[in-house]
Amino acid sequence: MLKSAVRFVVVTVCLFVSVVASAEKGSGLSDYPLGVGDLIKITVFGEENLSMEVRLSDAGTVAYPFLGELKILGLTTGQLGESIRGQLADGYLVSPSVSVEIIEYRQFFIYGEVEEPGGYPYQPGLTLQRAVAIAGGFSERASDDKFFVATEGQGDESPRKVGINAIIKPGDTITVEESFF
16 A cells, blocks of 8 residues: 555656656746846745845846856856855855746847837747737738747847747847738
């Protein structure tokens, strides 16, 4: 009886971990690089004065107690948590436990033939079609197949042509072209 109960618990935990891992992988945000404008929450368990919510500055840095200015642009939440944990363990705390989560992603931008062009809060799972809906829909002159996305941090940031179901990421700039007919 005890063996089967333990086996049930182990199988259930493995299934749960598998579902969570595949959900993170499917969202494409588990390896999301932090960028200017992201609002993050850093939690050091048992140390309220070291836990904080902070928005990344234009320089991609945050001021952190004891450690000073941390350059975190491009790091994932896991990498940042491990970096802070390591630095706090180096003379400040014994075995610190650090968690970093994203509270608010940086905006995406949409321009061209939409009703309300501008910057909007990013939502996980965002597609071009949803972004257009957030911007009030297509204007009367919008093309039905000329959509371009420039992804922040891709070097030259040259726009690439995409379809209506393209995945949009935080910081992306979308352009909806005008139809000629």
